[in-house]
Amino acid sequence: MTPEQRADNVRGIVLMIIAVGAFAMMDAALKQLTPHYPATQVAALRGYASLPVVLVWALVLGSRARLFEVRWSLHLLRGAIGILMLSSFAFGLRTLPLSEAYSIFFFAPLLITAMAAPLLGEQVSANRWWAIAIGMLGVLVVLRPMGSELLSIGGVAVLISTACYAVSAITARVLGRTDTSVSMVFWLMFMVAIGATALTGSDWRPIQAAHGWALLAIAITGSIGQYAVTEAFKRGQASVIAPFEYTALAWGLGLDWVFWQVLPQPIVMLGAGIVVASGLFLLWSERRRAVSNG
Secondary structure (H helix, E strand, C coil): CCHHHHHHHHHHHHHHHHHHHHHHHHHHHHHHHCCCCCHHHHHHHHHHHHHHHHHHHHHHHHHHHCCCCCCHHHHHHHHHHHHHHHHHHHHHHCCCCHHHHHHHHCCHHHHHHHHHHHHHCCCCCHHHHHHHHHHHHHHHHHHCCCCCCCCCHHHHHHHHHHHHHHHHHHHHHHHCCCCCHHHHHHHHHHHHHHHHHHHHHHHCCCCCHHHHHHHHHHHHHHHHHHHHHHHHHHHCCHHHHHHHHHHHHHHHHHHHHHHHCCCCCHHHHHHHHHHHHHHHHHHHHHHHHHHHCC
16 A cells, blocks of 8 residues: 555544544434435435535536546436435334434444445455355344344344445446545535435425424535545545444434434344444454555
């Protein structure tokens, strides 16, 4: 690994930590909306709330934003994935605490690592594959497929969202080679807003004035998080920076207690611990390999 790549990885890690905190606060606001609107409408509101902020960002950059100099095929794919990702996550949040949803979502960095080999050409060592296998075991513990709560619908929905996020992160890495960050964020939010609105159709419900604060919070934190995560995957190696998403567990626990006075079951914490441990092992293995390569 070159010194330049190491520096890019450090920047990517910092940006990822910022993104995780912003997204956790956004998810808390989204969860406040899920009992009142269809999941696809919540996804659409996520897109609409962020678009004004992204447009201001594009106007500030001017011609440097290059909004229309993009790879349309990948943007369309990313938009479709984004609709499914946000809708399924919103659906899962109706019944799951943030911390439990995050415990499942923590499998995303391991999925990204697995996808980085065939799709990005990044080398994935045997240690990484072991970490992925252990992480999958942790997800199964959280989902409890052999327990009394057999694969809850909410848990499956979050797992689908997790897979979509991993694919979206890989496409961001590919798009980042040619497209600007602002164009990537703008078209993702635009396509999610328009597409999810169309899917909601006649089920669309009027927005309650009391939820204005939640939409404002989504606009601010979602835009910050989207920019930070886009820049993170654009700058650093996906397999290196992805494990830092595990800091979301602390956010999830705190927000669950502050807003809903709930804590996860011990079995959920056990599963989350297994997934986090596998991710930390992945990070440790990567650092050791970097040191040995000089």
